[in-house]
Amino acid sequence: MKKKIIPCIAYNRENTEEFLAQGVAYEAYGADELYISCDTKDYSCKEEFLKAAGELAKKVDIPIIISCHMERFEDVKKALYTGARAIAVKVRDLKVSGEPSGESQNTVEETTVMKALKEASTRFGKDRIYLEIKENEENSCLAAWAGEFVSAVIAERTEASSDSTDGKPLDSNLPVIIKNCKETGTEKEETGRQQDTQLFIKKKLLGDNIEGIITDYYKSQDLYAAKKALKAESIPVNTCESSIPFSAMKKNNDGLLPVVVQDYKTKEVLMVAYMNEEAYNMTVETGRMTYYSRSRSKLWIKGETSGHFQYVKSLTVDCDKDTLLAKVRQIGPACHTGSPTCFFEETYKKPYDDTNPLTVLDEVYSVIMDRKEHPKEGSYTNYLFDKGIDKILKKCGEEAAEIIIAAKNPDSSELKYEISDFLYHMMVLMAECGLDWKDIVKELAHRR
Numbered sequence: 001m002k003k004k005i006i007p008c009i010a011y012n013r014e015n016t017e018e019f020l021a022q023g024v025a026y027e028a029y030g031a032d033e034l035y036i037s038c039d040t041k042d043y044s045c046k047e048e049f050l051k052a053a054g055e056l057a058k059k060v061d062i063p064i065i066i067s068c069h070m071e072r073f074e075d076v077k078k079a080l081y082t083g084a085r086a087i088a089v090k091v092r093d094l095k096v097s098g099e100p101s102g103e104s105q106n107t108v109e110e111t112t113v114m115k116a117l118k119e120a121s122t123r124f125g126k127d128r129i130y131l132e133i134k135e136n137e138e139n140s141c142l143a144a145w146a147g148e149f150v151s152a153v154i155a156e157r158t159e160a161s162s163d164s165t166d167g168k169p170l171d172s173n174l175p176v177i178i179k180n181c182k183e184t185g186t187e188k189e190e191t192g193r194q195q196d197t198q199l200f201i202k203k204k205l206l207g208d209n210i211e212g213i214i215t216d217y218y219k220s221q222d223l224y225a226a227k228k229a230l231k232a233e234s235i236p237v238n239t240c241e242s243s244i245p246f247s248a249m250k251k252n253n254d255g256l257l258p259v260v261v262q263d264y265k266t267k268e269v270l271m272v273a274y275m276n277e278e279a280y281n282m283t284v285e286t287g288r289m290t291y292y293s294r295s296r297s298k299l300w301i302k303g304e305t306s307g308h309f310q311y312v313k314s315l316t317v318d319c320d321k322d323t324l325l326a327k328v329r330q331i332g333p334a335c336h337t338g339s340p341t342c343f344f345e346e347t348y349k350k351p352y353d354d355t356n357p358l359t360v361l362d363e364v365y366s367v368i369m370d371r372k373e374h375p376k377e378g379s380y381t382n383y384l385f386d387k388g389i390d391k392i393l394k395k396c397g398e399e400a401a402e403i404i405i406a407a408k409n410p411d412s413s414e415l416k417y418e419i420s421d422f423l424y425h426m427m428v429l430m431a432e433c434g435l436d437w438k439d440i441v442k443e444l445a446h447r448r
Contacts, residue, residue, distance in 0.1 A: 002238045003205045003230075004032040004212025005223060006065070008181040011038040011049045020056050027060040028311045028329075030223030030287055032238055033085070034060065035179070035214040037067035050078055057083030058438045065214075067132060067154075069093055071113060076120035080128060083442045088132040088154050089117055094142050114145070121149035128446075130154050132179070147174060152211065154179050157200070175211040178204045205235045224287050242284050242315070246277040250322040256292060257324055261334070264313040264327035266359070270334035271342040273302075275324065287312050289328055308332035362437050365427045372431050384428050392432055395425045 007026045011019055023034055036056065038049035046068055057064055063085030070076060070093045079087040094114050110118075121129050131146045132154040143153070156179040180200060197217045204210055218226055227237045251257050256274040263270055273291040275283070279299050282290040289302045289310035303309030310328040317324055335342040371381040384392050399422035406415040430436060 001211070002236050003210065004177070005030075005218065005227060005230075005237060006033045006035050006177065006212050006214045007031050007218060007223075008035040008037065008179070008214050008216050010181075011036060011052060013045050013048050016048070016052050019052055020059060023056045023064075024059050026223070027062050028287065028309070030227060030240075031062060032212065033063045033065060035065045035067065035088070039067075039069075041069050041071075050082055053079070053084060054082040054439075057442065058436075065130065065154075070116065073116040073119045073123075076116065076124070076129070080124055081443075083439065086128045086130050086151075087120075088130045089146075089150070091131055091133040091142050091146065094146065114142075117146065118149055127151040130177070131174075132156065150174065152177060154214065156180075176207075176209050177212050177214055178210060179214040180204075181214060181216045202230065202233060202235065205230065205237070222286070224285060228285070240284050240287060240312070242280075244317060244321070246280045248321065249317060249324075250320060252322075254294070256294070257322070259289075259291070259324045259326050261289065261310065261326045261328055263330055268341055269343055270310075270328070270330055270340075280324075283312060283326075284315070289326060303331060306332065306336075308334070310334070361423070361427070364424065365431070365437055368424075368427050368431050369436075381428060384425075385432065389429075389432055392425065392429050396422070396429055399425050 009019060009022050009026075019036075023036070026034060034056075036049075036053055038046055040046060040049075049068060050066075053064065053066055064083070065086050065088055066079045066082065066084045067088040067090070068075070068079060070087070070089050076087055076089070094111060094117065117129070126149050129150045130152045131143060131150040133143055134156045152175045154177045180197060197215065201213055201215060201217060204213055224240065227239045230237050231239050246257070249257055256276055257280065259273050259275055261270045261273065262268065273289075274294060275290070276292040276299075279290045279292045282299065282301075286301075289312060291300055291302060292298075293300050301309075309331045310326075311331070313327045313329060315324060315326055330340075333340050335344070368381055371379050372385055375382045375385075384395065399418065402418040403415065403422055406418040409415070430440075
């Protein structure tokens with residue numbers, strides 16, 4: 001089992017942009033998942049946190065674990081609706097003040113929050129619910145009860161925790177993720193803490209039942225390099241490695257391999273460049289596209305000067321092993337001219353239908369959003385936005401009814417028009433409510 005390195009990010013309502021940037025940076029530098037938290041019961045702050053979590057989920061592809069106070073089923077639903085992979089429910093939230101837990105009798109009388117947890121487990125699946133508990137916390141009875149409704153335990157290291165304890169936290173048979181996140185101290189305290197944490201991480205990750213570690217230890221470090229160091233000490237972690245050595249590929253007369261670079265989501269071809277062996281190995285090790293400049297006879301990291309980095313998603317060699325296809329996440333434009341792609345000067349085009357059924361909905365949605373942001377006189381879309389949510393909902397209902405009527409007709413040609421009308425009005429509703437296709441696609445992906 002590969003052990004996960006999961007950076008933790010505490011939400012600060014005063015600096016949401018930094019929160020989002022930190023999450024994106026962690027993914028770019030090799031994080032397996034993200035753990036984001038908001039330790040407050042203030043409703044407005046929690047709502048802002050969940051909104052920021054939703055924005056972060058759109059920006060990253062790695063799973064997100066959300067940790068926040070749970071008081072009712074609605075809290076779990078809102079957290080998972082952000083696009084998060086799972087929610088970490090704190091065991092102390094299961095015991096509400098004024099409601100007996102029955103722990104003294106080694107039995108559990110279900111509280112309102114416990115009932116909400118059960119409902120959430122049934123509704124979303126226990127694989128999306130984790131239980132978070134502090135080591136040595138006197139809530140073993142509650143933890144044992146919750147074990148039936150969650151898929152993993154997050155055990156938080158405390159000052160009172162014993163580092164010599166190698167047993168399973170709470171004797172749980174569930175996968176365990178160790179949490180080790182602390183507030184920043186003085187420079188002297190930080191130096192000592194760094195050494196202590198490094199040893200702690202290595203020791204814990206060697207545990208058979210330990211699935212990973214949540215930590216802020218790697219805040220200022222390259223996770224690719226950190227994982228490589230852990231692997232050197234026989235700790236199984238997810239590292240980027242090439243299944244085919246560069247020596248097995250067929251280079252040109254200059255010893256270089258041409259690389260076609262493609263956006264990993266849109267599939268747009270961004271540029272073509274070259275790699276030598278050093279550039280190839282550096283790309284694999286760092287996760288950032290590194291090339292060999294033929295004009296300058298030196299390596300260059302794409303974006304090192306401009307900030308327009310290319311983060312590797314996959315590298316694939318062709319059948320002859322003489323050309324590499326790199327699918328990347330492009331930051332900013334790929335071309336030095338400021339164009340999104342280097343291929344923008346058309347030399348010849350024969351008329352053809354280039355409609356892409358996989359992108360047409362996104363393109364129509366973009367037009368709808370443009371109307372919302374830049375109203376156009378006489379636009380039906382702007383008419384709907386001006387009338388507001390009630391009018392939009394009425395039209396969605398009417399178009400849904402039209403679909404039902406058309407579907408009863410033996411001739412299906414009318415049905416395609418009604419479905420198109422419904423999808424258009426649904427996208428207007430999405431735009432009005434602040435949703436886009438990324439939200440919908442991510443939610444559908446969770447249901448596969």
